[in-house]
Amino acid sequence: xxxxxxxxxxxxxxxxxxxxxxxxxxxxxxxxxxxxxxxxxxxxxxxxxxxxxxxxxxxxxxxxxxxxxxxxxxxxxxxxxxxxxxxxxxxxxxxxxxxxxxxxxxxxxxxxxxxxxxxxxxxxxxxxxxxxxxxxxxxxxxxxxxxxxxxxxxxxxxxxxxxxxxxxxxxxxxxxxxxxxxxxxxxxxxxxxxxxxxxxxxxxxxxxxxxxxxxxxxxxxxxxxxxxxxxxxxxxxxxxxxxxxxxxxxxxxxxxxxxxxxxxxxxxxxxxxxxxxxxxxxxxxxxxxxxxxxxxxxxxxxxxxxxxxxxxxxxxxxxxxxxxxxxxxxxxxxxxxxxxxxxxxxxxxxxxxxxxxxxxxxxxxxxxxxxxxxxxxxxxxxxxxxxxxxxxxxxxxxxxxxxxxxxxxxxxxxxxxxxxxxxxxxxxxxxxxxxxxxxxxxxxxxxxxxxxxxxxxxxxxxxxxxxxxxxxxxxxxxxxxxxxxxxxxxx
Amino acid sequence: xxxxxxxxxxxxxxxxxxxxxxxxxxxxxxxxxxxxxxxxxxxxxxxxxxxxxxxxxxxxxxxxxxxxxxxxxxxxxxxxxxxxxxxxxxxxxxxxxxxxxxxxxxxxxxxxxxxxxxxxxxxxxxxxxxxxxxxxxxxxxxxxxxxxxxxxxxxxxxx
Amino acid sequence: xxxxxxxxxxxxxxxxxxxxxxxxxxxxxxxxxxxxxxxxxxxxxxxxxxxxxxxxxxxxxxxxxxxxxxxxxxxxxxxxxxxxxxxxxxxxxxxxxxxxxxxxxxxxxxxxxxxxxxxxxxxxxxxxxxxxxxxxxxxxxxxxxxxxxxxxxxxxxxxxxxxxxxxxxxxxxxxxxxxxxxxxxxxxxxxxxxxxxxxxxxxxxxxxxxxxxxxxxxxxxxxxxxxx
Numbered sequence: 120x121x122x123x124x125x126x127x128x129x130x131x132x133x134x135x136x137x138x139x140x141x142x143x144x145x146x147x148x149x150x151x152x153x154x155x156x157x158x159x160x161x162x163x164x165x166x167x168x169x170x171x172x173x174x175x176x177x178x179x180x181x182x183x184x185x186x187x188x189x190x191x192x193x194x195x196x197x198x199x200x201x202x203x204x205x206x207x208x209x210x211x212x213x214x215x216x217x218x219x220x221x222x223x224x225x226x227x228x229x230x231x232x233x234x235x236x237x238x239x240x241x242x243x244x245x246x247x248x249x250x251x252x253x254x255x256x257x258x259x260x261x262x263x264x265x266x267x268x269x270x271x272x273x274x275x276x277x278x279x280x281x282x283x284x285x286x287x288x289x290x291x292x293x294x295x296x297x298x299x300x301x302x303x304x305x306x307x308x309x310x311x312x313x314x315x316x317x318x319x320x321x322x323x324x325x326x327x328x329x330x331x332x333x334x335x336x337x338x339x340x341x342x343x344x345x346x347x348x349x350x351x352x353x354x355x356x357x358x359x360x361x362x363x364x365x366x367x368x369x370x371x372x373x374x375x376x377x378x379x380x381x382x383x384x385x386x387x388x389x390x391x392x393x394x395x396x397x398x399x400x401x402x403x404x405x406x407x408x409x410x411x412x413x414x415x416x417x418x419x420x421x422x423x424x425x426x427x428x429x430x431x432x433x434x435x436x437x438x439x440x441x442x443x444x445x446x447x448x449x450x451x452x453x454x455x456x457x458x459x460x461x462x463x464x465x466x467x468x469x470x471x472x473x474x475x476x477x478x479x480x481x482x483x484x485x486x487x488x489x490x491x492x493x494x495x496x497x498x499x500x501x502x503x504x505x506x507x508x509x510x511x512x513x514x515x516x517x518x519x520x521x522x523x524x525x526x527x528x529x530x531x532x533x534x535x536x537x538x539x540x541x542x543x544x545x546x547x548x549x550x551x552x553x554x555x556x557x558x559x560x561x562x563x564x565x566x567x568x569x570x571x572x573x574x575x576x577x578x579x580x581x582x583x584x585x586x587x588x589x590x591x592x593x594x595x596x597x598x599x600x601x602x603x604x605x606x607x608x609x610x
Numbered sequence: 611x612x613x614x615x616x617x618x619x620x621x622x623x624x625x626x627x628x629x630x631x632x633x634x635x636x637x638x639x640x641x642x643x644x645x646x647x648x649x650x651x652x653x654x655x656x657x658x659x660x661x662x663x664x665x666x667x668x669x670x671x672x673x674x675x676x677x678x679x680x681x682x683x684x685x686x687x688x689x690x691x692x693x694x695x696x697x698x699x700x701x702x703x704x705x706x707x708x709x710x711x712x713x714x715x716x717x718x719x720x721x722x723x724x725x726x727x728x729x730x731x732x733x734x735x736x737x738x739x740x741x742x743x744x745x746x747x748x749x750x751x752x753x754x755x756x757x758x759x760x761x762x763x764x765x766x767x768x769x
Numbered sequence: 770x771x772x773x774x775x776x777x778x779x780x781x782x783x784x785x786x787x788x789x790x791x792x793x794x795x796x797x798x799x800x801x802x803x804x805x806x807x808x809x810x811x812x813x814x815x816x817x818x819x820x821x822x823x824x825x826x827x828x829x830x831x832x833x834x835x836x837x838x839x840x841x842x843x844x845x846x847x848x849x850x851x852x853x854x855x856x857x858x859x860x861x862x863x864x865x866x867x868x869x870x871x872x873x874x875x876x877x878x879x880x881x882x883x884x885x886x887x888x889x890x891x892x893x894x895x896x897x898x899x900x901x902x903x904x905x906x907x908x909x910x911x912x913x914x915x916x917x918x919x920x921x922x923x924x925x926x927x928x929x930x931x932x933x934x935x936x937x938x939x940x941x942x943x944x945x946x947x948x949x950x951x952x953x954x955x956x957x958x959x960x961x962x963x964x965x966x967x968x969x970x971x972x973x974x975x976x977x978x979x980x981x982x983x984x985x986x987x988x989x990x991x992x993x994x995x996x997x
Binding site for chain 3: 623626673675689690694700702709718
């Protein structure tokens with residue numbers, strides 16, 4: 120059964136290769152291929168999640184045992200995010216049918232396959248390959264909207280991401296030149312002797328900036344507002360909700376397994392603080408819904424980086440809770456923005472036009488700000504207790520910034536809520552008031568229902584997250600899972 | 611204190627020099643196509659760096675020429691990685707060029723700042739908000755020069 | 770002024786990187802997995818070219834990802850540049866040498882391309898190198914006669930099935946109870962053309978896919994260029 124894990128990557132790729140051909144033969148048949156493959160992927164992963172023993176396992180691809188071959192590492196954390204990739208791919212599937220739909224659906228399948236690979240892969244260079252695949256598929260999907268602004272945003276994103284991949288490759292070259300291996304578990308064994316020096320730090324910084332491009336890390340996130348404003352809402356939701364978290368997950372794994380220097384954590388902490396400050400202030404200034412959400416997403420990712428910088432993976436639970444919470448909330452908000460895009464002032468009176476959407480917006484906002492008893496409160500509370508327990512002044516500064524950012528967040532979200540609930544101006548006809556409706560409202564409702572369910576089941580969900588975090592934190596478990604019989608002697 | 615000029619230093623300096631020149635080119639260029647070309651240079655630099663990471667002076671290419679005792683061979687893994695990285699680079703560059711063609715058709719310019727300004731204007735126009743002053747060129751509300759009437763290409767304006 | 774700062778910054782960055790990379794032990798890499806692969810690869814994959822056994826055996830999933838990236842780039846370029854191509858009336862036809870030479874070279878390049886693909890497990894070369902030569906062979910007539918068209922539907926057919934067969938060979942191993950992308954049919958005839966089991970098949974798929982992908986990218990760019 121464990122071998123079937125590779126199918127969750129292989130089948131979407133297979134579907135993507137064949138889709139343009141099959142769509143030419145029969146459109147009616149072709150449109151169901153993508154969703155069917157993703158649904159099957161969900162089924163495989165869900166089955167592993169439910170019936171498995173919750174013990175991590177490793178799958179050697181090609182039958183070559185790591186570290187010589189490439190392995191997929193599946194602990195509960197990786198499985199959770201792989202499942203999220205397939206599920207969100209299904210939810211945000213580009214159903215629209217036109218002459219380009221075969222290509223668009225093929226790119227979406229590639230994006231999902233690459234995201235799954237990012238969650239599961241246990242090899243540094245393999246992660247780079249999947250990372251690039253995510254990037255190229257994203258370029259295509261953003262450019263697919265066909266507006267001039269989308270092309271300009273894509274090329275700017277492409278160049279920034281090109282810088283990122285150059286840096287990532289440079290970091291990989293440094294690591295390989297020093298250690299002679301690429302397997303993460305193998306690196307984790309060798310790191311204390313060989314990578315706890317300037318060279319290791321330089322390699323980490325290269326990888327951090329390189330992978331940080333997708334994780335919306337502070338200096339390399341200029342693409343975020345442009346791309347989210349020009350891409351379709353569904354794609355923005357997928358990118359902001361999932362892909363950024365996956366990039367973050369890779370950095371977290373690298374930090375936990377390979378790079379233990381305190382300087383590494385400090386750099387992340389400082390960049391995280393800068394990200395929170397710049398993101399939240401820009402969101403406060405934004406006059407347009409999607410731009411506001413994009414900047415707010417930068418701020419939220421900054422908070423995640425702060426949580427990640429806690430020493431020895433203590434922030435694991437907080438990172439996990441905040442990441443999942445942000446995944447649900449941002450996806451929901453971007454789906455609402457589908458109907459409510461454009462200037463914020465235009466939204467006056469839209470609560471009366473679509474009360475359900477307005478209610479969902481308030482629900483998401485409250486949880487994002489951290490109103491008890493919504494899940495957002497517990498996620499933020501975990502982080503606050505962890506940060507307050509630290510003695511170093513930099514962490515306390517992180518805590519202060521985080522609390523101030525929450526106030527700013529509340530200010531701009533409730534300002535929008537107030538606009539929505541204002542009565543419509545007299546001179547406007549009812550049909551001019553933007554309505555959120557149809558499929559995107561239903562999708563947002565799905566995320567809202569998930570949020571409410573989590574609120575009701577907060578205790579078991581919290582327990583489960585704690586086990587996942589504990590498992591992901593355990594470096595020895597990682598190494599022993601990948602090299603089962605002879606730990607330490609893997610040559 | 612100048613280190614001795616060994617072949618080792620020359621190769622590393624080439625790899626890192628190409629990477630730095632490329633990255634500097636991306637940051638300093640004002641023309642989008644030159645930025646893409648700079649990326650190509652930087653990629654060449656890191657690819658050389660990757661090959662160097664597995665190179666041995668006393669070794670031959672990792673291909674068996676006879677059964678039995680083998681001479682020392684260089685590390686095959688970085689070579690495979692470079693092969694992968696080169697192909698990835700080619701794909702990204704081809705995509706970049708095709709997007710550049712479209713931008714040139716639509717905006718009649720490939721100047722980095724002009725494209726950014728027009729993009730911001732387009733985004734603001736779609737959203738119906740007053741334009742945010744561009745983050746990178748905070749010179750106030752500069753009126754955009756009109757797109758020249760005589761386009762470079764009359765046929766490809768809309769696809 | 771800004772340029773000067775940029776240059777100084779870049780120079781400083783370069784020196785810092787050089788100083789750091791100087792810490793690497795050049796010319797004597799650790800070769801932790803490298804030497805292990807060298808020792809095991811001939812027996813495990815049956816290929817004398819060890820780079821091939823890494824590309825198609827030990828790191829086959831990387832190769833699959835890379836094919837997907839090429840596919841994604843070609844599909845994206847197709848989305849961006851659109852389908853309709855105006856006829857290339859404006860571009861002048863190639864000269865006599867190019868036209869005649871193109872005609873003569875085409876079969877030769879095809880032969881060399883396929884030779885390199887099929888001997889990828891024995892000699893330097895393989896699917897990528899051969900595929901690029903194939904793409905060049907198909908691109909040459911386009912340079913000589915700008916009006917000529919590549920059959921995009923045929924190309925996308927090759928693209929699709931070549932990529933799919935790479936995965937299907939991998940799935941075949943899974944169906945036999947082995948791991949995904951595990952090499953099959955290894956025989957004990959090292960150095961022969963039919964020695965490396967399914968690896969040459971995989972390389973054939975890679976070569977066709979790379980060739981079709983690059984040919985369609987190039988012709989798309991050339992035809993859009995021609996329409997200007």
